[in-house]
Structure formats: C-alpha cells, structure tokens
Amino acid sequence: MYDRNHLAHRLRRASSRADDRPFLIHDPDGRVTGYGAFFHNTERMASALERIGVQPGDRVAVQAPKTQEMLELYVACVLAGAVFLPLNTGYTPAEIRYFLSDAMPVLFVCDSGKLEALTSVARECGVAHIRTIAADGSGTLREAREAEVAGYDPVPRGPDDLAAILYTSGTTGRSKGAMLTHRALASNSETLREVWRFTAEDVLIHALPIFHTHGLFVATNIALMAGASCIFLPGFDAQAILRAMPEATALMGVPTFYTRLLQQEGLAEAARNMRLFVSGSAPLLAETHARWRAVTGHAILERYGMTETNMNTSNPYDGDRRAGTVGFPLPGVELAIRDPETRADLPQGEIGVIEVRGPNVFAGYWQMPEKTAEELREDGFFITGDLGKVDADGYVHIVGRAKDLIISGGFNVYPKEVETLIDDLPGVLESAVIGVPHPDFGEAVVAVVVPQSGADITEDAVLAGVAGALARFKQPKRVIVRHELPRNTMGKVQKAALRQDHAGLFA
Numbered sequence: 001m002y003d004r005n006h007l008a009h010r011l012r013r014a015s016s017r018a019d020d021r022p023f024l025i026h027d028p029d030g031r032v033t034g035y036g037a038f039f040h041n042t043e044r045m046a047s048a049l050e051r052i053g054v055q056p057g058d059r060v061a062v063q064a065p066k067t068q069e070m071l072e073l074y075v076a077c078v079l080a081g082a083v084f085l086p087l088n089t090g091y092t093p094a095e096i097r098y099f100l101s102d103a104m105p106v107l108f109v110c111d112s113g114k115l116e117a118l119t120s121v122a123r124e125c126g127v128a129h130i131r132t133i134a135a136d137g138s139g140t141l142r143e144a145r146e147a148e149v150a151g152y153d154p155v156p157r158g159p160d161d162l163a164a165i166l167y168t169s170g171t172t173g174r175s176k177g178a179m180l181t182h183r184a185l186a187s188n189s190e191t192l193r194e195v196w197r198f199t200a201e202d203v204l205i206h207a208l209p210i211f212h213t214h215g216l217f218v219a220t221n222i223a224l225m226a227g228a229s230c231i232f233l234p235g236f237d238a239q240a241i242l243r244a245m246p247e248a249t250a251l252m253g254v255p256t257f258y259t260r261l262l263q264q265e266g267l268a269e270a271a272r273n274m275r276l277f278v279s280g281s282a283p284l285l286a287e288t289h290a291r292w293r294a295v296t297g298h299a300i301l302e303r304y305g306m307t308e309t310n311m312n313t314s315n316p317y318d319g320d321r322r323a324g325t326v327g328f329p330l331p332g333v334e335l336a337i338r339d340p341e342t343r344a345d346l347p348q349g350e351i352g353v354i355e356v357r358g359p360n361v362f363a364g365y366w367q368m369p370e371k372t373a374e375e376l377r378e379d380g381f382f383i384t385g386d387l388g389k390v391d392a393d394g395y396v397h398i399v400g401r402a403k404d405l406i407i408s409g410g411f412n413v414y415p416k417e418v419e420t421l422i423d424d425l426p427g428v429l430e431s432a433v434i435g436v437p438h439p440d441f442g443e444a445v446v447a448v449v450v451p452q453s454g455a456d457i458t459e460d461a462v463l464a465g466v467a468g469a470l471a472r473f474k475q476p477k478r479v480i481v482r483h484e485l486p487r488n489t490m491g492k493v494q495k496a497a498l499r500q501d502h503a504g505l506f507a
C-alpha cells in the first residue's frame with residue numbers, strides 16, 4: 001500500500017520486514033521505540049489528521065519540542081498527503097503570526113506550554129484546528145492518535161507532490177517558504193545513505209533539532225531509509241553525546257557540536273568505535289577539523305547544503321576529507337560557479353556564485369513567484385547566493401554568502417580570506433569579518449575577533465598579524481574584540497546582527 005506514495009514507500013522500505021528493530025532509543029531513559037511501533041503510531045496519527053479534517057495538500061504547521069510525536073506527525077503528513085511545516089522553537093508569537101498567515105495551515109500543533117499565547121494568534125490567522133505536544137510527548141495530538149487504530153492506507157502521492165515547506169532563516173527580508181517535493185527529499189536522502197554507507201547496523205546520535213533540514217531530512221530520513229537506529233536526544237548535550245558514543249556509529253552535527261565536544265574529557269576513548277562524524281550547516285574551521293583528527297583519529301566529513309536544495313556536496317567517504325572544503329557535488333547534482341551579473345561559467349579556480357541543479361532542488365518559494373523566478377531559473381539551476389570556487393582537484397570551497405561580500409573602495413573583499421588569516425594568529429579562537437558603512441570607502445573591512453580563553457588580544461596585534469599577508473584594501477580598518485559571536489540555533493554566525501551592532505563605527 002505504501003508504494004503508491006513516493007516518499008512514504010522509501011521511508012518504510014528498509015524496515016518493512018524488520019518491525020522489531022529499534023528505530024528510536026530515547027535519551028536519557030533508554031526507552032526503545034521499534035520500527036513496527038513507530039509506523040503503527042504514524043498510521044494512527046495519519047488517521048487522526050484525516051479525522052481532524054486535514055486533506056491532501058493542506059499545510060500542517062508545528063512548533064513543538066523535539067519528540068517522537070513530532071516525528072510521527074512528520075511521517076503521518078507524508079502518509080496523508082499533507083504538507084509538513086515545522087517552525088523553529090525559538091520563534092516568538094509575533095513571528096509565528098507571519099508564518100501562519102503566510103502558509104494558511106489547517107492545523108497548527110504547538111507546545112502545550114505556549115497554547116494560551118498561540119491560540120489567539122492561530123485564530124486571528126484563520127487556522128481551524130490547534131493541537132499540542134509537550135516535551136514528554138503528551139498532549140492533545142497524542143490523544144487524537146490514541147483514539148485511532150493502525151492500518152492506514154497512504155494517500156497516493158507522486159514525485160512532484162509537495163511533502164514539506166521549510167521557511168528559510170531569512171537573515172535579510174522576509175523569511176521564504178521553500179516548497180520541497182517527495183522527489184527532492186527522497187532522492188537526496190537515498191543518495192546520502194549510499195555515499196555515507198548507512199545500513200541497518202548503524203546507530204546515529206540524533207542531537208539536531210527537527211525543525212531544520214539537517215536534523216529532519218538528513219538525519220531522520222537517512223536513518224529511516226537505512227532501517228538504522230537513532231539515539232534520540234532532545235537537544236545538544238555534550239555529556240549525553242559522549243555517553244552515547246560507545247553504543248553508536250555515527251554523529252551528525254553543526255560545527256559548534258564539534259568545538260564543544262573537544263572541550264570534554266574522555267572524547268578519544270568515547271569515539272573509539274564510531275564510524276562517521278558529519279558536519280554541516282555552517283563552515284567548520286580547519287583548526288577544528290585538525291584538532292578532532294588529532295584527538296579521535298577521525299576526519300570529520302564536511303558537507304554543504306541548504307533548505308532549498310537539501311545537500312549539494314560532500315567530502316568523500318573513502319579518500320581525502322579536506323579541511324576547509326565541502327568536497328564534491330553529490331551524484332546527480334550539477335554545480336556551476338558563475339558570474340553573479342552575467343551567469344557566465346567562470347574558469348576553474350575563480351570565485352563566483354554557486355548554482356546547483358538536480359532532483360534535490362526545491363519547487364519554488366511558497367506564494368512568491370517573483371522571488372522564485374529570480375533565484376530558481378528556467379534552466380533548472382538554483383542560484384544559491386553562496387560564493388565559492390572549485391580547486392584544481394575538484395573540491396568545492398565556500399567563501400561566504402554573496403550578501404556578506406564587502407566592497408571597499410570599489411574592491412571586492414571576501415571575508416573568509418581575512419578570517420582564515422586572523423584565525424591562525426596566536427590566541428585567536430575565531431573571527432567574523434564584516435563590511436561597515438564608511439564615508440570614504442563605501443564599506444570598510446572590520447574584524448570581530450574572539451580570543452581563546454585566557455588569551456589577551458589587542459587590535460594592534462591582529463592588524464600587525466595580517467598586514468604582511470593581505471593587500472591594503474583587504475586589511476581591517478578596525479578590530480573589535482568580543483567574547484563570542486552571535487549565532488543562530490544551527491551555529492551560523494549572524495553577520496547581519498554584527499553589521500547592525502557596529503554600523504556606527506565610522507559615522
């Protein structure tokens with residue numbers, strides 16, 4: 001029955017004859033949910049959705065704690081032909097209002113603790129139904145599931161049908177809803193399962209949030225498609241991850257996972273039997289890569305992707321995993337480096353805008369035809385907005401976001417080039433280089449630098465440290481020392497916030 005639903009079929013295929021195998025091993029209590037039990041619940045959840053009044057194509061929005069019930073809701077939406085729309089748990093009611101009014105879901109599932117604040121928001125946005133999930137999984141959504149029996153017949157869905165809408169983090173302008181089809185999700189996870197060699201023997205430490213592409217589609221879909229198990233953590237907890245490692249084979253994380261884990265005692269011992277460490281969603285410092293390798297003997301495998309495209313490139317499973325690169329385009333994904341103005345292909349080695357094409361790419365932005373036409377071109381290429389280059393060996397390097405490019409006195413400055421030099425200076429933990437309005441230069445290069453703990457860093461030392469290695473126009477005009485960089489939940493440095501904080505520096 002599942003085989004008439006493109007994605008559901010692929011999520012269930014590996015486990016259909018392995019109902020007694022563990023899917024979720026809950027942390028910290030060790031409770032196990034087998035594959036049979038999970039899909040049994042999911043089918044009941046899909047029946048509950050139908051009873052509530054969710055029809056194929058309807059959006060189901062959810063802002064809820066990371067729980068088994070939220071995963072059941074995701075797969076139930078796939079079975080019922082609905083469109084799953086997860087929202088960052090950090091969004092305020094005012095932000096939620098925008099998403100609900102834009103996406104017009106039929107059902108909104110929220111955290112039980114926020115029901116009061118969000119009920120009126122949902123009503124004002126015309127949302128017909130509201131249900132809850134609490135941190136322990138209880139709530140009115142689970143009650144609705146409990147009232148149903150298993151044995152749901154999935155709604156037929158083809159590769160082009162929508163499975164999910166994920167809103168981009170929207171660092172500039174309004175957040176956009178990326179429409180993801182059954183094909184985009186299924187093909188990408190199947191490819192990653194192959195290239196990262198996931199099998200039913202794997203035990204993945206799942207510590208990422210499930211409102212974002214990384215934890216929801218990369219981690220969860222790969223595990224389901226492989227019939228693997230997940231040690232399911234409600235969030236990042238370095239101690240819990242270390243405890244889980246001896247029982248696990250793989251970890252997927254953002255770079256901050258790795259820098260924090262490196263501060264723990266006993267990492268080398270804990271990591272001994274692990275097979276794979278994957279990093280993505282933000283750049284992994286070459287230094288973190290090197291330290292991880294020195295401590296654990298493992299080379300972190302860095303990959304590159306985004307909400308709109310799923311994953312685009314990956315370092316090789318076999319072969320050289322190169323620090324500071326995101327590896328090669330995945331099988332089936334075409335990647336081009338193009339001139340931002342003319343879209344002409346640039347010669348190998350030159351920096352340009354990264355464009356990608358393949359079955360992994362989204363179907364457009366929800367109700368934004370103009371934005372879609374600007375970025376997802378008729379020839380099928382999506383203009384990612386990331387700047388990058390391909391080196392002589394074919395490895396892709398990300399240089400930053402196009403909108404973070406600094407133009408100082410008419411010259412282009414790529415922040416990454418300056419950051420890499422600063423990060424290598426003694427006593428520097430990390431840095432972010434931004435453009436700040438300047439009366440003469442238009443923009444001036446400013447470096448925000450975080451010292452290693454206990455180190456003392458001065459503006460003069462940083463300026464002197466990079467002076468010999470950088471053309472004058474690339475050298476920072478000012479260096480600001482801060483104790484940390486502002487980051488979002490996926491570990492991305494919020495350069496827009498930094499630009500705002502320091503906008504008046506040369507006024």
Ligand code: AMP
Pocket residue numbers: 168169213279280281282283284302303304305306307308326384386398400401490
């Ligand atoms: P999101 O849509 O939230 O997943 O953000 C996608 C963006 O994160 C990409 O367009 C890149 O700018 C950035 N990103 C993802 N993975 C990497 C990586 N491995 N290295 C550098 N930037 C990355």
